[in-house]
Structures are given as C-alpha cells and as structure tokens.
Amino acid sequence: MKPVFRLGLIFPLLLSSALYADVKDVRVWQSPDKTRLVFDLSNPVEHKIFTLSNPDRVVIDLSGAKVLNDLSKVDLQSTAIRAIRSGKRNSNDVRIVLDVAESLNPKSFPLPPNNVYASHRLVVDLEREVGAQIVVPVKKADSYSDNKRDIIIAIDAGHGGEDPGAIGHGRIYEKKVVLAIAQELQRLLMAEHGFHPFMVRTGDYYIGLRERTEKARKANADFFVSIHADAFKHPAAHGSSVFVLSERGATSEAARWLADKENESDLIGGVSLEDKEDHLAMTLLDLSMTAKRHSSVKLGSHILDHLGNISRLHKSHVEEAAFVVLKAPDMPALLVETGFISNPDEARKLATSSYQKKMARALFAGITAYFREHPPRGTLLEAQKNSAPVLNTYVIRSGDTLSDIAVKNGVAINELRRLNELKDDQLRIGQRIKIPNT
Numbered sequence: 001m002k003p004v005f006r007l008g009l010i011f012p013l014l015l016s017s018a019l020y021a022d023v024k025d026v027r028v029w030q031s032p033d034k035t036r037l038v039f040d041l042s043n044p045v046e047h048k049i050f051t052l053s054n055p056d057r058v059v060i061d062l063s064g065a066k067v068l069n070d071l072s073k074v075d076l077q078s079t080a081i082r083a084i085r086s087g088k089r090n091s092n093d094v095r096i097v098l099d100v101a102e103s104l105n106p107k108s109f110p111l112p113p114n115n116v117y118a119s120h121r122l123v124v125d126l127e128r129e130v131g132a133q134i135v136v137p138v139k140k141a142d143s144y145s146d147n148k149r150d151i152i153i154a155i156d157a158g159h160g161g162e163d164p165g166a167i168g169h170g171r172i173y174e175k176k177v178v179l180a181i182a183q184e185l186q187r188l189l190m191a192e193h194g195f196h197p198f199m200v201r202t203g204d205y206y207i208g209l210r211e212r213t214e215k216a217r218k219a220n221a222d223f224f225v226s227i228h229a230d231a232f233k234h235p236a237a238h239g240s241s242v243f244v245l246s247e248r249g250a251t252s253e254a255a256r257w258l259a260d261k262e263n264e265s266d267l268i269g270g271v272s273l274e275d276k277e278d279h280l281a282m283t284l285l286d287l288s289m290t291a292k293r294h295s296s297v298k299l300g301s302h303i304l305d306h307l308g309n310i311s312r313l314h315k316s317h318v319e320e321a322a323f324v325v326l327k328a329p330d331m332p333a334l335l336v337e338t339g340f341i342s343n344p345d346e347a348r349k350l351a352t353s354s355y356q357k358k359m360a361r362a363l364f365a366g367i368t369a370y371f372r373e374h375p376p377r378g379t380l381l382e383a384q385k386n387s388a389p390v391l392n393t394y395v396i397r398s399g400d401t402l403s404d405i406a407v408k409n410g411v412a413i414n415e416l417r418r419l420n421e422l423k424d425d426q427l428r429i430g431q432r433i434k435i436p437n438t
C-alpha cells in the first residue's frame with residue numbers, strides 16, 4: 001500500500017472514533033409499565049431527551065452520531081411507539097423522533113460492552129404514568145371463603161428482553177424456556193383452591209434483579225421462586241438443582257459459578273446505576289433474610305423430592321450461593337435450575353412443551369405440599385388444616401377387613417377408602433391405614 005493512501009485512511013478513522021458513534025441497531029421491548037429501546041452504538045454518545053405533546057412525541061438528540069439503518073423498519077408491534085423517524089440536525093448531530101401512543105416519561109442510561117453484547121448501548125426507558133401502570137391483583141376474584149386469603153406464589157421467569165440468559169444447542173433460549181415453565185405453573189396454581197399465582201414477568205422484557213423481589217413484595221407474595229435453565233462450562237453437567245441465598249459462600253463450584261452468571265443479568269438486561277440500592281439498604285435486607293432461610297430450605301427439599309421423580313438431580317440437597325435475585329427479606333425464596341441448557345440432551349428436552357409441563361407439575365407439587373404442611377396465618381389452607389379431623393394410624397393384622405375396621409371405629413367405609421386412596425378393599429398385613437379419630 002502506498003504511504004499516502006494509508007495516511008488518508010487512518011486519519012479519518014482516528015477522528016471518527018473520537019467524535020462519532022454509529023447507531024448500528026435498535027431493539028424495542030414492551031413491558032406492562034414501560035417501553036424499552038436499546039440502541040447499539042460503535043462508541044458511547046452524548047445525548048439529550050425531551051418530550052413534546054399534541055401529538056405525544058419523544059425526541060432523542062445524539063451528538064456526533066450517524067444512523068446506519070432505516071429506523072422505520074424496526075418492528076414496533078404491540079409497543080407504545082407508533083413510529084420512529086430520524087434525521088440530520090447538522091453535519092454532526094442526529095435527531096430521532098418517536099411518535100408515541102400516550103404521554104410517557106423518558107429515562108436513559110448507557111451500558112458498556114459485555115460478553116453478550118460487544119457494542120456500547122444506550123438504553124431509553126419510556127415509563128407509563130403511575131396511574132396507568134398495571135395494578136397487582138392480590139386475591140382470586142372468585143375466592144369462596146370469607147376472610148380467608150389465598151397463598152400468593154410469586155413466579156419469576158429468569159432473564160427476558162435484552163437478557164437472553166443461556167443459549168443452548170439449537171439456539172434454545174433460556175428466557176423462552178423458563179417463561180413457558182412459569183406460565184404452566186401459573187395455570188396450575190390458578191386452578192388450585194387456596195393458591196394464587198403472581199407472575200413477575202409476563203412477556204419478553206427485562207426486569208432488574210432487585211425489582212423482581214420488589215414486585216413480589218408489593219403483591220404480598222408468601223413465596224418467591226425464580227426459574228432458570230442455565231449453562232455450565234462443562235457441557236456434561238446435567239440435572240436440576242434448587243438454591244437458597246447464602247452470604248457465607250457457595251456450597252459447590254457450580255453454585256458459585258451459576259450465582260456469578262445470574263448476578264451479571266443486570267449488566268446484560270440493563271439496569272442503571274441509580275436503580276441499585278445503597279449498601280446500607282442491602283445490609284439490612286441481608287440481616288432479616290436469615291429468618292426466612294429455614295423455610296426456604298424446607299420448601300426447597302419438597303421441590304427436590306418431586307423434581308427427583310422426573311429428572312436426575314444435579315445435587316440431592318438444597319444448595320446455597322449468593323444470588324442477588326433471592327434477597328427477599330420477608331418471604332422464603334428459591335432459585336430453581338430446571339436443567340442445564342448447555343447439555344445437548346437436556347436442551348432438547350427443555351425445549352419440548354411436554355417436559356416443560358412435567359417440570360411445572362413438579363414445582364407445583366412441591367410448593368403445594370409444603371404449604372399444606374406449613375400454611376401461613378390467615379389463609380384458607382390454614383383454616384382447612386385446623387378443621388381437618390385428627391387421623392390415627394392403624395397397622396393391618398391378619399384377619400382384618402376394611403368393613404370390620406369401619407364398624408369398630410364408627411367410620412363410613414367410603415370415608416376410609418377416600419382417606420387412604422384405596423382402589424379396592426384388599427388389605428395386606430403390615431399396611432398402615434389412616435382412621436379419623438371420632
């Protein structure tokens with residue numbers, strides 16, 4: 001190459017990297033309370049945002065920037081944005097105008113590159129007016145018992161929106177798999193008397209880790225479960241696991257590795273520094289958390305019992321690690337890894353709706369079994385537990401018949417069949433049956 005040509009090429013490149021940013025791509029994510037736009041940039045950019053009304057618009061001015069793509073082609077379906085236009089303000093600056101459906105409050109923050117996004121990003125959140133935001137339903141509308149409330153289960157599908165989570169074999173996205181499992185668990189809990197599901201994330205958008213438990217708390221949740229299907233550095237790793245929060249360190253290498261990965265979500269999915277809580281608030285949260293640890297571990301063991309029936313367990317006990325999303329001071333909280341999407345066999349299974357349903361049923365069985373044993377105060381399940389007859393256990397001896405036992409104890413034979421889930425009246429010696437204390 002001739003020296004003259006090289007000089008000519010290098011000089012504008014250096015200049016442009018100092019002054020210019022190319023807007024390479026735009027993604028739009030819609031959540032119930034805000035619309036998020038993410039601009040991929042070749043460099044960080046200075047910007048100004050303001051709104052105009054009649055009609056409602058949001059204006060973003062970028063200094064020293066150039067838009068590479070036709071923004072009118074961005075998919076805006078089901079978002080609060082009607083149209084995106086861009087134009088040059090002068091030789092250096094660009095103006096992007098969003099036509100919006102209602103008056104929205106803009107917020108913005110930059111994000112540096114990370115291992116998922118190689119570009120700098122500018123995040124613009126358009127928040128709905130407070131009154132227009134979704135109000136959290138706290139009770140089933142058809143709750144039939146007077147003054148006895150449902151147990152509220154907060155279901156958190158991990159990742160979402162900008163944060164795909166782990167990407168498995170065959171381009172299987174963790175964020176999609178876990179949302180499907182969460183929706184199935186929601187359906188099962190909705191149909192169950194005494195329980196009411198609350199979905200932390202209802203679609204493909206990101207929610208900050210702290211905001212997830214905050215939403216659950218506002219919904220008066222009795223329990224928080226975060227559902228994941230992560231990758232591990234060893235593709236052979238497989239099986240499901242259940243985690244509780246620990247401040248004292250992780251119980252295994254995989255637990256520590258997974259917690260570090262999960263805690264990166266805010267960097268990938270997008271949370272501004274201002275939204276992170278200060279250190280004092282975090283310490284207070286951690287102190288009150290210990291009180292709920294015990295119930296979390298018990299609940300986790302119930303879930304493991306049922307997960308063990310459908311998949312091999314990665315660890316047969318509840319594991320511990322410092323997951324930020326589990327910092328919920330006033331409710332038991334668990335993170336469930338439903339499998340390793342990095343394992344080709346498991347990824348294939350996790351992508352099928354039949355396996356997703358099995359997984360949801362196992363979570364459902366574990367959660368409901370725990371709360372039937374330990375119903376919170378004031379709930380329908382507590383009232384049912386208190387009014388349930390005291391049951392004695394009787395061990396069948398040679399010559400016993402079900403009808404004799406019924407007569408001796410003054411119980412209807414049908415009641416014995418129902419209580420003991422007997423398909424016929426065959427008894428075997430040594431069998432234990434439940435008899436109500438009359």
Ligand SMILES: [Zn+2]
Pocket residue numbers: 158159165166174227228229230262
């Ligand atoms: Zn995850």
